[in-house]
Amino acid sequence: MKLFHSYDTKIECSYIIRIKGHSLSETLADRCRQSCERIGQPVDFWDATDGTSELTNPHDDAVLRIVKITNNFLSRSEVACFLSHLSLWSHCAQIDKPIVILEHDAIFIKPYLQHTLYNSISYLGCFEQAKQGWTVQPTPPHGSEGPGHHFILRAHAYSIDPAIARNLVAHTIRFGILESTDKFIRSDIFPVHQMGLFAYDESYTSTITNKHSDDKMLERRNDMLLK
16 A cells, blocks of 8 residues: 555556447447557446446445435536546545546547646546647637636546645545536546647537436436525
């Protein structure tokens, strides 16, 4: 058992989140894998928590067993997506090495083999930068829901080190699953930087259902409101 931080900057692996058995997710994940292999980016699949019917978690992780939902307006698939990212944050902290996290619609275009800043999320790029000419700067573009609420612009391709992974996990344990993954990664809480264009997301039909579309989540919310 190691009791000191390694401070390793070498990327251990790039993990593609895929819903095993879901045809669209597996097709896109395989395309993502091929883009990584073409440029020599270490890559492997990471089975997602499946939220297409019931929440089915393929990873035996203590963090996932204790975290709770604190926003009953989230759909089942939003929760499943969050749990998939959370399992990788926990994995990064446990192996004590930086990793790249990819959603299945990501495409890698340039190797990213070293995590660039300690205790920070490295944003690897987006469709707008790759295809629409948006400028790549140290501060990446953010999503926003108004003043004071800025967050990562789609959590489809980013790198984390163990330090920021621990902070992400700790924040989740403390506050629960209260937002979708991207909105949870707020720029006023977690540092997010960009040191080049390495990947982007190719738009396809999402496997994430909209808020309020999950009948069981709605029933649970309505029951709580009536009590």
